[in-house]
Amino acid sequence: MVLDVLPWSFAVSARLARVAPKDLDDELRLVEAAHAGDRRALGELCQRYGPTLYRSVLLPRLGSEAAAKDALSETYVRVVAKIQLFHWQGVGFYPWLRTVALRVALDALRARKHLLLWSADDVARELDRASTETPLDVRLSEARDRAKARQRVEEALATLHPRYARVIRLRVLEDRPRDEVAAMLEVSTSTFDVLLHRSLAALRKSLEARGKS
Amino acid sequence: MKGDDPDRLPTAEELVAAERLRVAFEDPWTELEDVVLARALRLAWAPTGLERSVALRFGRRRMVAVAALAAVVGLALVTGFPGGGSVRQWRTSRSTEPLFEEKVVMRSDRIDRIAWARGADLRENRFTRWGVR
Incomplete structure (x- = not known):
């Protein structure tokens, strides 16, 4: 060591x-x-x-x-x-x-x-x-702190279904407008709302599980 | 979690929750768990800078005045502010209890906002104490 x-x-x-x-x-x-x-x-x-x-x-x-x-x-x-x-x-x-x-x-x-x-x-x-x-x-x-923060985000997203990770990446990390993300994902805005809800719920569950392990 | 089908048909509860989330995303004061988490995620990914005005609060003028003003404020807290003139500079944090007939025991977004505002007052008063104001 x-x-x-x-x-x-x-x-x-x-x-x-x-x-x-x-x-x-x-x-x-x-x-x-x-x-x-x-x-x-x-x-x-x-x-x-x-x-x-x-x-x-x-x-x-x-x-x-x-x-x-x-x-x-x-x-x-x-x-x-x-x-x-x-x-x-x-x-x-x-x-x-x-x-x-x-x-x-x-x-x-x-x-x-x-x-x-x-x-x-x-x-x-x-x-x-x-x-x-x-x-x-x-x-x-x-530089190390910034890299560590991004790595932590990436690790959290890696635990999710790729589609959920993409939703969070586009809407949350890249801060793209709701309509634009819905179009990129080829869904209606109301379907996108459901996807975002599921994505964040999945992320929360993943973080909670990590905290308990 | 990776076994989910992201595009399955939503339940009625999910539709309600999705709508609540959509509204909360536009609300800067929201305490909705998922939005708080989303904002934390974004700030970890791309942290915003400390505004220059706030950064400068910790600059020379403040620190030069720290010792003198701390002594003055300390003395004033013990002896009272002469004529009350200096008191007007301070923000007053008041209890909200007299505003309600019944004692409020449940946590609510409104109470959280009040608490946040009082926290901001405390911060501002610290800046004042350090000679920024």
Whole structure:
């Protein structure tokens, strides 16, 4: 396991050294200033990473803009309160910020009443991994989070009848108008409505079954 | 699940549910389980960006003012706002209980909307506390 991780972490370090030493130096200065009580520096760090955190971590896991904005707000509250606990590890501020956001997302998911793509258990497992994996810089981390979200969607659709998966892909993922999707599927709009209902019901059952297994 | 025939004839219940789903898809406030799930799926597939206005709320001006305003707000919470002048900036979250003769115990979409609005008020008040407003 360790042998698997080592070459990869060296590659990451090499990549970081190649692309972002100046950014990292600048970020280290901001972190030191934030530790010294400079709120402007802390604000700049949060402003730098807030949109990425929202788009690639909170929104996919919480499934609604309102919930993700609330979680981002709560993440900042915790960052302000706990900045002294952050220790520089050479890969920037983002990995720590992401872990704080995952903890907030976990709390939010535990309080949710709706079935979503991520369950609280899923996020708890991600948090476990985050504590043992090599921290990634923001670009790698965002790319990985975005890919993971799409993979999760694909995995969910793969459990469905191909026709249901196509209905969801066209109407939900591609956000095509109802009439257009009905024409593409060569059915009437009312038949399409039934198909969409069946598709989403099948998806819900599949996710529920996965959650129980 | 893959053994379903997607094109089998619909039952009466399915027709009703399909119509309910069609209407809910157009309703941004809906809490219909399948629509909530569909929106979550779409946001995971193609996440929207955080609006610039919201992102900037966490910018320099706010953070510079955090310590000072937190102290002022903290003091005001203890001592009261002088003259009540500052209070007008804050949104007031009120209980809806006086609006109903009977105690409402059942969950409803309307109550959910109220809860969502109150949650938004809380968020806005946090921004205010941090010096954005």
